[in-house]
Amino acid sequence: MQNKKIKKILMNKLALQEIYVTGDSNHIEIIAIGEIFTGMSEVKRQQSVYTSLMSDIMEKKIHAITIKSYSPKEWNKKKHNYSP
Template identity: 30%
Template sequence: MNSEQLTEILKAAFPEADVAVTGQAGKFDLRIVDDLFQEKRPVARQQAVYAPLNDYIASGEVHAVTIRAMTKEEWRKASLFGA
């Protein structure tokens, strides 16, 4: 699994999202910006991101992810401070 493949999987699961994936060798940093996350707690956001990845995690293709799941407004604010 590489970052481009993982990006495509996440874009299929979150078609309206801005998706950025970095990493390699099964370890990835994920940033998914989608208003779908509005009103969801952090755990629910992570569960939504993990859902399309479960098979890849179970197979060992993906074994570590850092997830930043936020709304467009949260990302806009974070970007103001260089996040």
């Protein structure tokens, strides 16, 4: 599955402010930033991303995912350490 398609799915389903998707269909790395994650536990954040991609995971279009998710406030503190 193309990274652009994953990005589009997550942007639409989770109303994210920013998203970075890297890797290939064997291993996708996702950094998702959105208000939806404010006050949400790390487990709930990952569940929301997995749920949005579940049909593609079940169809084996995506094999493995690493997810990092942040509220915009959290991302503002972390983003200086990230370069896509």
